[in-house]
Amino acid sequence: MKVVPLDRPVWNCLTGPQAHLALGGDSAWRIDPGFGPFAAARDQSAAALAALAGLAMPGEELWLVETGAWPVPPGMDLVRTAPLVQMVAASPMAPLPGDAACDSLGEPDAAEMTALALATEPGPWGEKTRLYGQFYGIRDAGRLAAMAGERMRPAPGIAEVSAVCTWPDYRGQGLAGQLIRRVMAGFTARGDVPFLHSYAGNATAIGLYESLGFEIRREMVASVLRRLT
Incomplete structure (x- = not known):
């Protein structure tokens, strides 16, 4: 098999x-x-x-x-x-004309990325997590308001969207969706199909992911x- x-x-x-x-x-x-x-x-x-x-x-x-x-x-x-759900976006939504500019994050942003991840707990975060691949962020008056990036690559042509997180005072503005679209655009450009994991009980997150083209593949x-x- x-x-x-x-x-x-x-x-x-x-x-x-x-x-x-x-x-x-x-x-x-x-x-x-x-x-x-x-x-x-x-x-x-x-x-x-x-x-x-x-x-x-x-x-x-x-x-x-x-x-x-x-x-x-x-x-x-x-x-x-x-319990988790694993979701795959066979036809991911592309960035929209009205999306905010997403900054490429790197070494100078490491402290802010860590502070955001530890405060919002999108999943395990270590000192090198940002080095899995490209991360993007949206800033407001210089402050990193939200970010998203990538993590696991189980096989050629498959990549995981991960570390999607937003400071509480910036939630409800659509920043997560904009960042996920930007991450997926990078995947599409290199020929990767996006997937992700969500806690099964997080209906709000699952609804967002479905609106971006993800479908539940299986329970994990x-x-x-x-x-x-």
């Missing part, structure tokens, strides 16, 4: 297009901690689960994104699970595991 890359996005990005960011071995991999806590085991065998546990330091968390809950390896505990589960001391 052919493996669908999006069914195991973390495993496939770490053994495929983003293997240069992977730490581990054939049984389990994790991304460079600076980029975040994502990890995946080859399968649910005892050897693979032990290898997964070995990728974390005592007290450290690993995040798994799979089609279902994952067994907890010996030496770890389950912090929480969260995020499992957060912590290494015991």
Whole structure:
């Protein structure tokens, strides 16, 4: 049976297009901690689960994104699970004439990007998360009001929209939609189909994504595991 890359996005990005960011071995991999806590085991065998546990330091968390809950390896505990929906935009909406100008973000913007991500919690954020790929932001009077960028690439031709976040006092102005359209335009230009993950209970976000051309592909589960001391 052919493996669908999006069914195991973390495993496939770490053994495929983003293997240069992977730490581990054939049984389990994790991304460079600076980029975040994502990890995946080859399968649910005892050897693979032990290898997964070995990728974390005592007290450290690993995040798994799979089609279902994952067994907890010996030496770890389950912090929480969260139901997700995985969405794909086969026909993404292009930028609109009235969209605000989106700035390319880089090293000079790192502190502002981190402050926004940590305050709004769009997902795991590390000191190198902004280096996954191109990020864009919208500024107001010099302040970074909102941003969006990219993260996982499970296979050639597929890229994830991620870190979509807006300061609370700028919400309701359509900034997230404008930024997602800009990110997707970059994907389209290089031949990538956009996908993303949303918490299944976030109806507002899902509605926004659907208005931009995304459709729910399948349900997923995020499992957060912590290494015991």
